[in-house]
Amino acid sequence: MGIFSIFYHKHKSHLMDLSYILNELGEERASYFNAVAPPIMQTSNFACRRVDDMRKLFENEYSGYLYSRGLNPTVDILRKKLAALDDAEDCLVFNSGASAIYAAVTANVSAGDHIVSVSKPYTWAQKLFNDLLPRFGVNTTYVDGTAIEHFERAVLPNTKIIYLETPNSWNFALQDLAAVAELARAEGILTICDNSYCTPIYQKPLGLGIDLSLQSATKYIGGHSDVVAGVLCGTTAMMQKIFDNEFGTAGLGVTPFHAWLLIRGLRTLPMRLQKISENTRQVLHFLKAHPKVEDILFPFDESFPQYGLAKKQMQGACGLLSFYLDVKKIEDIVTFCESLKHILMAVSWGGYESLIIPGCASVKEKDYDITKKSQRMLRLYVGQEEPEYIINDLSQALNNI
Numbered sequence: 001m002g003i004f005s006i007f008y009h010k011h012k013s014h015l016m017d018l019s020y021i022l023n024e025l026g027e028e029r030a031s032y033f034n035a036v037a038p039p040i041m042q043t044s045n046f047a048c049r050r051v052d053d054m055r056k057l058f059e060n061e062y063s064g065y066l067y068s069r070g071l072n073p074t075v076d077i078l079r080k081k082l083a084a085l086d087d088a089e090d091c092l093v094f095n096s097g098a099s100a101i102y103a104a105v106t107a108n109v110s111a112g113d114h115i116v117s118v119s120k121p122y123t124w125a126q127k128l129f130n131d132l133l134p135r136f137g138v139n140t141t142y143v144d145g146t147a148i149e150h151f152e153r154a155v156l157p158n159t160k161i162i163y164l165e166t167p168n169s170w171n172f173a174l175q176d177l178a179a180v181a182e183l184a185r186a187e188g189i190l191t192i193c194d195n196s197y198c199t200p201i202y203q204k205p206l207g208l209g210i211d212l213s214l215q216s217a218t219k220y221i222g223g224h225s226d227v228v229a230g231v232l233c234g235t236t237a238m239m240q241k242i243f244d245n246e247f248g249t250a251g252l253g254v255t256p257f258h259a260w261l262l263i264r265g266l267r268t269l270p271m272r273l274q275k276i277s278e279n280t281r282q283v284l285h286f287l288k289a290h291p292k293v294e295d296i297l298f299p300f301d302e303s304f305p306q307y308g309l310a311k312k313q314m315q316g317a318c319g320l321l322s323f324y325l326d327v328k329k330i331e332d333i334v335t336f337c338e339s340l341k342h343i344l345m346a347v348s349w350g351g352y353e354s355l356i357i358p359g360c361a362s363v364k365e366k367d368y369d370i371t372k373k374s375q376r377m378l379r380l381y382v383g384q385e386e387p388e389y390i391i392n393d394l395s396q397a398l399n400n401i
C-alpha cells in the first residue's frame with residue numbers, strides 16, 4: 001500500500017535508528033516552512049482537485065487524505081515513527097489503549113470463534129472477553145501464561161486469537177513470546193500482545209514472531225499524564241482491514257492534537273525511560289532493605305520467579321513494581337497511603353509523577369482481610385522526580401505505621 005510503505009525502512013545501527021526515527025522519520029519539514037516542530041493539521045476534511053482523485057479516495061480511503069476520522073497528516077508522522085519503533089510494516093493510532101485492544105480483537109473473530117487469553121489481562125480487555133464478546137458468540141478461555149503447556153491445552157479447533165500481556169502490569173507475570181508465537185503459527189492462530197509495560201524500546205513482540213503489538217500510548221509514549229491514546233502495529237494488510245471496518249465504523253482514531261503531543265512525547269522517550277530505570281533501581285534497593293516490606297515483585301529483580309525469561313526477551317524494565325507490607329491490619333496500609341506527601345494515589349503511569357495504587361481499594365471496607373495477599377499489595381509507579389524525593393516520601397510514610 002502506497003504512501004505509507006515508502007517510509008518503511010529497515011535500519012542497521014540501533015542508536016542511529018532511534019535518533020533517526022525520533023527526529024526525522026515521517027517529518028517533511030520543507031513542506032511546512034522548515035518548521036522544526038510539526039504542525040497540527042487541525043482539519044476535519046481535505047479538498048480534491050479532480051473528480052478522479054475523489055473517486056480514488058472513495059474506493060480506498062486508506063490511500064490518502066479525505067476525512068480526519070480516517071487519515072490525517074499529523075497522525076501519519078506519528079504512525080511512521082511508531083511502526084518503525086516496533087519494526088512493523090504499519091501502525092494505527094487510537095483514541096485510547098482500550099480501543100486499540102477492542103479493534104485488534106474484534107477485527108479477527110466472528111460468531112462461534114474462541115479466544116485463548118492470558119489470565120488477568122488489562123481490566124477493559126477482560127470486560128471485552130467476559131461481557132461484550134459472548135453476546136456475539138465469541139468465548140474466551142483464560143490460562144496461566146507462565147508455562148507453554150497451558151496454551152497448548154487450551155487451544156480448540158475454533159481458536160482464532162491468543163491474547164497476551166507481558167509483563168502483566170500488576171503481577172508482572174510473563175509469557176514466553178517466541179514459544180507462544182511458534183505454537184500459534186503452527187495452528188494458524190493470530191497472536192496479539194499488549195506491550196504497554198515495555199514499549200518497543202524494551203521489548204519488540206513482532207521480532208519474536210507475534211502478529212500484532214499494541215500499547216496504551218497514555219503511559220510512556222505520551223509520558224506527561226495528559227493524553228489518552230493507543231497504538232497497534234502489524235502488517236499493512238491487517239491495518240487496512242481494521243481501518244476499513246472497526247476503526248472507521250466506531251471512529252476510534254486519535255485526534256491531530258493528541259497525535260502532536262505523542263510526537264513530542266516520543267522525542268524524550270529513551271531519556272525518560274533511562275531516568276525512570278535509574279530511579280526504579282534505587283527505590284527497589286530501598287524497599288528491599290526495609291523491615292516493613294514483606295515482598296517485592298519486579299521482573300528485573302534477581303528474586304523474580306521469571307527473571308531468566310525477563311532477561312531473555314526484554315531489553316529493560318522500569319517504573320512499575322509491586323510490594324507487600326508486613327502489617328497486622330489493612331488500616332495500616334490505608335495509613336501508609338494517606339501519609340504519602342508527594343507520591344500521588346492515582347491510576348495509570350508513565351508520566352513525571354510517582355503514583356501508587358493499594359490493592360485494598362478494589363474491595364469494600366467490610367471485606368478487608370489481612371490474610372489475603374492481594375489486599376496487602378501496593379503497586380508503585382516510580383516517576384522521574386529525584387530518587388531521594390521518592391524514597392524519603394516512602395520512608396516517612398512507612399514510619400507512620
Ligand SMILES: *Cc1c(COP(=O)(O)O)cnc(C)c1O
Nearest residue numbers: 096097098122169196216218229
Ligand atoms: C492503561 C492500559 C491499557 C489501556 O489503555 P488506555 O490508554 O487507558 O485506554 C491497556 N493495557 C495496559 C497494560 C494498560 O496499563
